Structure formats: structure tokens, C-alpha cells
Amino acid sequence: MRAPEISLVPPSAALLESYAAALRAGWSPNTMRDVSADELAAVEDDPEEFLRDLTDETGMVELADGKQIPRLPFRLFWIWDGEFCGSIGLRYQPGSEELPSHVPGHIGYTIVPWKRRRGYATRALALMLPVARAEGLPRVLVSCDADNEASKKVILANGGELIGLTPRDPETGKPKLSYWIKT
Numbered sequence: 001m002r003a004p005e006i007s008l009v010p011p012s013a014a015l016l017e018s019y020a021a022a023l024r025a026g027w028s029p030n031t032m033r034d035v036s037a038d039e040l041a042a043v044e045d046d047p048e049e050f051l052r053d054l055t056d057e058t059g060m061v062e063l064a065d066g067k068q069i070p071r072l073p074f075r076l077f078w079i080w081d082g083e084f085c086g087s088i089g090l091r092y093q094p095g096s097e098e099l100p101s102h103v104p105g106h107i108g109y110t111i112v113p114w115k116r117r118r119g120y121a122t123r124a125l126a127l128m129l130p131v132a133r134a135e136g137l138p139r140v141l142v143s144c145d146a147d148n149e150a151s152k153k154v155i156l157a158n159g160g161e162l163i164g165l166t167p168r169d170p171e172t173g174k175p176k177l178s179y180w181i182k183t
């Protein structure tokens, strides 16, 4: 059976209820830590501020060691099949394919557990490549844990060329694989 078509949509107030429903069902946008309860509290407390924070390119991010650093420019989309399915983001340094050492790759993605294995992540990454090209990136670095079979397949299906093992993830201590993907 063919998977339903998905699209990448910018986060918006109109779609926020579907995002909140995914949080209520236990999905965590951060794959390292379960942040679903904290996010849900923030959405319910002030939806407009939540969306502003989510899409604010001038904000700060906290590293694993607690250090606060400025966010890189980014494009964030929700993956949509009529409902919220997950999210995919692109982070980059304008005019360069280099990334700071704390950023393992240009593109990261996650699919809610109940919509996995339908080809959504593979399709979402394919839809993100022209977005990266439009931002001036002829190729993107994408990394995944060496034991993440699903993510490896997503990357390879999009033309990923293995660079090799990169240093262990400081948060998980796991070895990671890095790939270049031409946009």
C-alpha cells in the first residue's frame, strides 16, 4: 500500500492543537530527554509565546554542559499528513557548509512513534533537501547513532555518502555515523 502524502509545514497556531495532542500522547520532540510534559505545560500556558520561542532564530540554546550559546539560523517544519506526524529541522551557518563542534549535523528529524514505518522520515528528508539548497548548501551533513538502523536507512535512501564514525555523542556517549547528502 502506498504511504499517504506528507508535507512540511511551518509551525503555526492553527496546527498547534495537533502538536499538543502528540505531546499528550507521550511524544517528546527531544530524543535525548523526555520533554513532553514541560512542552505541554508551555503550550497550554501561553500558546503564542510557545510558538514564538520555537521559531525564534535569535534565541539561545543550552548545551549538555549547561553552557548557553546563540542559536544557529534554522528552518523548522512540522511533518503533516492531515495531523502532526513529527518534525524536521535544518541548522546552518550562512555561507558555509561547516558546523560548530556541538552540532552533529545540518538536519535532524523525528516521527511520532504511532506514524513510524510509513516512509514519512524518508520523504520528509527528501523534501528538506531543496530547502537546504535554497539556503546555499550544495550538500548537508546528517548524523545518526551508529545503532539507529531506521535513521541510517532514511539517510541512505536520500543518497547519503558515509564519511565515517564521528566522536561519541557527548550526551549519550554513543558512537555516531556521519554522511554527506547532496542537495
Ligand SMILES: CC(C)(COP(=O)(O)OP(=O)(O)OC[C@H]1O[C@@H](n2cnc3c(N)ncnc32)[C@H](O)[C@@H]1OP(=O)(O)O)[C@@H](O)C(=O)NCCC(=O)NCCS
Binding pocket: 031, 108, 109, 110, 111, 112, 115, 116, 117, 118, 119, 120, 121, 122, 123, 143, 144, 145, 148, 149, 150, 151, 153, 154, 157
Ligand atoms: C528514525 C525515524 C525518524 C525513522 O522514521 P520513519 O518515518 O519510521 O522512517 P521510514 O518509515 O522512512 O523508514 C525508513 C526505513 O527504516 C526502516 N525502519 C523504520 N523503523 C525501523 C526500526 N525500528 N528498525 C529497523 N528499521 C526500521 C523502515 O522499514 C524503512 O526501511 P525500507 O526503506 O527498507 O523500507 C524514527 O524512528 C524516529 O523518529 N526515531 C526517533 C528519533 C530519531 O532517531 N531521529 C533520527 C535522529 S538522526
